[in-house]
Amino acid sequence: MTSRIVPKKYPMPEQDPKERIRNFREVPLGQDPETVKLEAARCLQCRPPKGKIVPPCVEGCPVGIDIPGFLALTREGRFEEAIALIKEKNALPAICGRVCPYENQCEGACTLGKKYEPVGIGRVERFLADWERARGFRVPARPPPTGKRVAVVGSGPAGLTAAAELARRGHAVTIFEALHAPGGVLVYGIPEFRLPKEIVFAEVEYVKSLGVELKLDVVVGKTVTLEELRREHDAVFIGTGAGLPNFMRIPGENLNGIYSANEFLTRSNLMKAYLFPEYDTPTKVGRRVATIGAGNVAMDCARTALRLGAEESYIVYRRSRAEMPARKEEIQRAEEEGVKFLLLTLPKRYIGDERGWVREVECVRMELGEPDESGRRRPVEIPGSEFRLQVDTVVVAIGQSPNPLVPATTPGLKTSRWGTILADEEGRTSLEGVWAGGDITTGEATVILAMGAGKRAAASIHEYLSGKPWPSDWKPVNA
Amino acid sequence: MFKILSKKFLCPTVAKFEIEAPLIARKARAGQFVILRIDERGERIPLTLNDWSEERGTITVVALEAGATTKRLLSLREGEYLMDVVGPLGRPAEVERYGTVVCVGGGVGIACIYPEVRAFKAAGNYVISIIGSRTKDLLMFEEEIRGLSDELYVTTDDGSYGQKGFVSDVLRRLIEEGRKLDLVVAVGPVPMMKVVAEVTRPHGIKTIVSLNPIMVDGTGMCGCCRVEVGGKTRFACVDGPEFDAHQVDFDLLAARNRRYLEEERRALERLKEGRA
Ligand SMILES: Cc1cc2nc3c(=O)[nH]c(=O)nc-3n(C[C@H](O)[C@H](O)[C@H](O)COP(=O)(O)OP(=O)(O)OC[C@H]3O[C@@H](n4cnc5c(N)ncnc54)[C@H](O)[C@@H]3O)c2cc1C
Ligand code: SF4
Ligand code: FES
Numbered sequence: 001m002t003s004r005i006v007p008k009k010y011p012m013p014e015q016d017p018k019e020r021i022r023n024f025r026e027v028p029l030g031q032d033p034e035t036v037k038l039e040a041a042r043c044l045q046c047r048p049p050k051g052k053i054v055p056p057c058v059e060g061c062p063v064g065i066d067i068p069g070f071l072a073l074t075r076e077g078r079f080e081e082a083i084a085l086i087k088e089k090n091a092l093p094a095i096c097g098r099v100c101p102y103e104n105q106c107e108g109a110c111t112l113g114k115k116y117e118p119v120g121i122g123r124v125e126r127f128l129a130d131w132e133r134a135r136g137f138r139v140p141a142r143p144p145p146t147g148k149r150v151a152v153v154g155s156g157p158a159g160l161t162a163a164a165e166l167a168r169r170g171h172a173v174t175i176f177e178a179l180h181a182p183g184g185v186l187v188y189g190i191p192e193f194r195l196p197k198e199i200v201f202a203e204v205e206y207v208k209s210l211g212v213e214l215k216l217d218v219v220v221g222k223t224v225t226l227e228e229l230r231r232e233h234d235a236v237f238i239g240t241g242a243g244l245p246n247f248m249r250i251p252g253e254n255l256n257g258i259y260s261a262n263e264f265l266t267r268s269n270l271m272k273a274y275l276f277p278e279y280d281t282p283t284k285v286g287r288r289v290a291t292i293g294a295g296n297v298a299m300d301c302a303r304t305a306l307r308l309g310a311e312e313s314y315i316v317y318r319r320s321r322a323e324m325p326a327r328k329e330e331i332q333r334a335e336e337e338g339v340k341f342l343l344l345t346l347p348k349r350y351i352g353d354e355r356g357w358v359r360e361v362e363c364v365r366m367e368l369g370e371p372d373e374s375g376r377r378r379p380v381e382i383p384g385s386e387f388r389l390q391v392d393t394v395v396v397a398i399g400q401s402p403n404p405l406v407p408a409t410t411p412g413l414k415t416s417r418w419g420t421i422l423a424d425e426e427g428r429t430s431l432e433g434v435w436a437g438g439d440i441t442t443g444e445a446t447v448i449l450a451m452g453a454g455k456r457a458a459a460s461i462h463e464y465l466s467g468k469p470w471p472s473d474w475k476p477v478n479a
Numbered sequence: 480m481f482k483i484l485s486k487k488f489l490c491p492t493v494a495k496f497e498i499e500a501p502l503i504a505r506k507a508r509a510g511q512f513v514i515l516r517i518d519e520r521g522e523r524i525p526l527t528l529n530d531w532s533e534e535r536g537t538i539t540v541v542a543l544e545a546g547a548t549t550k551r552l553l554s555l556r557e558g559e560y561l562m563d564v565v566g567p568l569g570r571p572a573e574v575e576r577y578g579t580v581v582c583v584g585g586g587v588g589i590a591c592i593y594p595e596v597r598a599f600k601a602a603g604n605y606v607i608s609i610i611g612s613r614t615k616d617l618l619m620f621e622e623e624i625r626g627l628s629d630e631l632y633v634t635t636d637d638g639s640y641g642q643k644g645f646v647s648d649v650l651r652r653l654i655e656e657g658r659k660l661d662l663v664v665a666v667g668p669v670p671m672m673k674v675v676a677e678v679t680r681p682h683g684i685k686t687i688v689s690l691n692p693i694m695v696d697g698t699g700m701c702g703c704c705r706v707e708v709g710g711k712t713r714f715a716c717v718d719g720p721e722f723d724a725h726q727v728d729f730d731l732l733a734a735r736n737r738r739y740l741e742e743e744r745r746a747l748e749r750l751k752e753g754r755a
Binding site: 178179180188216217218219222223224243244245247249253254256257259260262263266267271272276277278279280281282284355356403404405 | 502503506516520521522523547548562563564565566567568695696698699700701702703705706707712717731734735737738739742743745746749
């Protein structure tokens with residue numbers, strides 16, 4: 001390659017931590033076109049390594065975006081072509097450009113990253129998507145209708161992607177969503193300061209512009225059953241996500257002031273409790289807030305707590321820093337904002353006052369022992385190390401399980417012992433004409449994996465609607 | 480958008496709404512509820528179904544003015560729209576032929592017990608209904624319930640109508656008289672349901688209550704509605720709202736229902752000052 005190596009990413013301006021913990025606006029402020037062109041020009045335009053068909057970054061991307069391709073176009077300022085190239089593989093780039101764990105995916109695999117900082121692929125994607133949105137989407141021409149009808153259950157990234165892909169192939173698609181707003185975790189879970197809702201709604205509008213019909217306030221399994229949807233449609237896709245909050249089942253967990261992450265985030269994001277009393281839904285955040293867990297969800301809660309007025313916001317995690325599952329970038333931002341980390345610490349019980357409000361959490365210190373089946377060293381309690389932390393609010397962010405509503409009301413729809421819907425590599429379930437994908441088949445995962453599943457299922461649905469027979473030897477891949 | 484087809488005040492602080500919601504009407508069963516949201520800024524509140532008509536494509540709910548949201552709800556007029564109505568949520572009442580079933584309704588709980596009276600009667604039970612309110616003006620659905628019940632007892636706390644006292648007094652008397660009761664179903668304020676549970680417990684009479692915790696989504700996603708039943712945490716919106724009264728931790732429920740009192744007061748004050 002002719003271009004000179006630039007060892008570091010071009011910086012992206014951010015809101016100052018002291019400032020941003022007092023508002024819910026997005027933290028990174030985006031880049032200007034000239035900087036983005038320079039960032040794209042850092043790319044070495046690698047060839048596929050021996051024995052591979054794509055360069056490392058593309059291999060690292062769960063949906064296989066032509067990364068060197070869109071970077072080359074971006075470098076030349078051909079933004080419109082660059083975003084079109086991304087959209088061939090990814091219908092929701094403004095979202096992925098913000099929440100994808102690129103450091104484990106494309107950027108983690110980038111050749112440049114071996115010695116220097118990888119190309120800032122995520123921020124280029126983000127810029128291109130924002131650039132396109134600011135100019136207004138071009139509504140693609142609609143293909144002739146096939147006369148086939150598909151129902152999509154759930155409007156998270158899996159459902160939205162499946163719907164868009166099917167509509168683009170001329171099928172009549174209706175999405176059924178339980179909540180009053182579309183987007184799944186993107187609207188109720190991920191906070192405004194990380195993913196502005198305006199962006200999610202713009203992407204939803206784009207999906208609707210493809211001809212997709214959106215029916216809100218419909219709980220499948222309650223308002224209509226999956227069986228009814230099957231009767232009225234030629235195929236059904238289930239993308240109901242992993243919405244069931246886990247609790248630790250320790251004493252005192254139902255005291256007032258203890259939230260699940262889902263409730264805490266839903267109140268703030270979906271219901272806009274941070275604007276109470278302007279909006280009707282309240283939330284209550286005391287001076288000292290402890291969030292249990294150290295994934296992305298936990299970081300979102302700890303940072304939301306600061307913005308809702310907490311003076312001290314703690315992350316309480318039973319393992320050490322190295323095992324924290326959250327993205328590095330999010331951990332770093334949380335630290336910059338003043339979130340304190342109580343590592344190797346396990347809550348044992350909550351202690352409340354006479355009115356039923358949580359006041360203290362009793363914790364025990366942990367040390368790392370032998371590796372467990374996940375390869376991470378198992379935390380073990382240090383006897384006698386119990387101590388109490390004063391808290392006014394606790395957020396339990398230790399994970400979500402698959403939403404059981406649809407399987408529980410659909411005879412014949414098989415699930416694993418973790419409650420995920422069983423599906424084969426194309427997303428086909430145990431019921432003919434029914435596909436599933438996203439967190440409901442994998443358990444809690446990522447936006448891009450949910451989109452990938454939606455896309456694969458859509459391709460499979462399209463083949464089925466075009467006459468391909470349902471397999472007689474169905475074998476789930478997630479048993 | 481969900482159209483309000485009719486609205487009727489049952490007393491100055493309670494109104495009955497018939498709402499166009501054909502999908503919900505098709506599926507509704509006794510004991511289930513809906514969650515509604517008035518407008519873009521509204522909160523999601525659960526209301527038990529009082530009635531429904533598949534033919535008309537409508538559902539009926541009864542709302543008591545308790546906070547800012549219900550106050551605003553009561554100010555809506557016929558022909559206006561609610562932003563969202565979702566349901567039917569929760570598990571339906573387990574309606575079977577038990578023999579003699581006592582249906583107890585207190586306050587607006589009377590509106591919620593009405594469909595159960597109807598369902599238990601239709602299932603071939605001998606239905607004894609006991610309804611009560613603080614005072615005469617707050618009593619509702621008396622005629623409707625009388626028409627469906629084999630026996631009806633009415634109480635008011637202040638004695639302004641029916642028998643003076645509480646619904647639980649009547650229940651206690653029936654038991655003392657040696658009536659054989661096979662099932663008691665009670666809906667009303669937490670203290671009332673707690674007392675009913677205590678009245679039937681020593682006699683081992685199966686007793687079901689419909690719990691009314693604070694909710695957000697109503698689909699099992701948030702855990703806001705958690706209650707303890709038999710020492711286990713359950714989500715009332717999906718595991719309930721009806722539970723075995725003898726297993727319910729009513730004190731926890733009462734404490735949890737006080738979580739937002741302060742915010743409710745603020746919201747109400749703001750509403751009185753005139754909402755922006
Ligand atoms: C707080 C938080 C932060 C996260 N941060 C990141 C991140 O930074 N990066 C990342 O890649 N991933 C992140 N994730 C994970 C990511 O959001 C999920 O993996 C992804 O959203 C899964 O998509 P999905 O379409 O499968 O399900 P969901 O997004 O969960 O959507 C499911 C939808 O189905 C609806 N639904 C459920 N049941 C029914 C029913 N019976 N009838 C009708 N509708 C129904 C739900 O209301 C919901 O709208 C985060 C998750 C959370 C909770
Ligand atoms: S691996 Fe990095 S340098 Fe190589 S093509 Fe991909 S983005 Fe460019
Ligand atoms: S109201 Fe959210 S889980 Fe019941």
